[in-house]
Amino acid sequence: MSSENKYKSFSKTPFYVLSYQLLSPYSPTPEHVAYEMLKLAKAKPGELVVDLGCGDGNILIVAAKYFKCRCIGVEINPHLAEIAIKRAKKEGVADLITIIVGDFFEVNVKDADIIALYLLPETLRLLKYKLIREIKPNARIVLHDYSFDDIIPSKVIDLKSHSSLHTHKIFLYYAKDLKSSHKSSPT
Numbered sequence: 077m078s079s080e081n082k083y084k085s086f087s088k089t090p091f092y093v094l095s096y097q098l099l100s101p102y103s104p105t106p107e108h109v110a111y112e113m114l115k116l117a118k119a120k121p122g123e124l125v126v127d128l129g130c131g132d133g134n135i136l137i138v139a140a141k142y143f144k145c146r147c148i149g150v151e152i153n154p155h156l157a158e159i160a161i162k163r164a165k166k167e168g169v170a171d172l173i174t175i176i177v178g179d180f181f182e183v184n185v186k187d188a189d190i191i192a193l194y195l196l197p198e199t200l201r202l203l204k205y206k207l208i209r210e211i212k213p214n215a216r217i218v219l220h221d222y223s224f225d226d227i228i229p230s231k232v233i234d235l236k237s238h239s240s241l242h243t244h245k246i247f248l249y250y251a252k253d254l255k256s257s258h259k260s261s262p263t
């Protein structure tokens with residue numbers, strides 16, 4: 077992208093979107109990593125997968141296409157949300173995927189069987205209390221590269237990148253891991 081085009085797309089982005097993206101900027105989870113995340117979480121057909129900050133929908137498309145899950149993605153950036161909707165249609169899984177354009181702090185996750193997260197540690201620190209309050213007892217939380225820094229995950233997997241020297245990390249938490257770590261959580 078030329079610097080002129082970069083400036084044009086930047087200047088079109090609403091300020092509130094930019095401020096959220098400082099907390100967790102867009103970076104997609106590669107398809108093979110998304111696949112391993114859902115495999116680790118033992119995703120089953122018909123289960124509800126929620127991706128908070130779904131970007132252009134990579135994790136949701138893998139969940140719908142290969143695991144036949146119902147999916148909800150929440151994305152603050154309307155441009156990325158639009159791409160996610162278009163991709164779901166192109167992949168033939170639009171009937172399984174709902175995209176909510178908005179702030180994931182405003183969306184209740186009580187019905188989710190699996191919550192997928194690829195967010196920076198600062199955002200995870202804020203989100204943790206919401207999850208502890210809302211998630212159901214058998215929910216699983218699966219994270220790419222960053223984990224809840226003060227809670228020990230039930231499982232961790234290292235996965236080689238297909239395109240760089242980076243090693244992806246996948247973390248799995250069960251609802252009980254989160255709930256038992258914080259007997260009382262701030263309101």
Ligand SMILES: C[S@@+](CC[C@H](N)C(=O)[O-])C[C@H]1O[C@@H](n2cnc3c(N)ncnc32)[C@H](O)[C@@H]1O
Pocket residue numbers: 096097099100101102103104105106127128129130131132133134135150151152153156178179180181193194195220
């Ligand atoms: C690292 S990307 C992950 C994208 C996708 N989950 C994936 O793994 O491919 C994080 C996404 O979270 C979105 N985001 C950040 N804060 C948000 C918020 N408060 N509500 C909704 N989306 C948010 C960003 O716009 C960005 O697209």
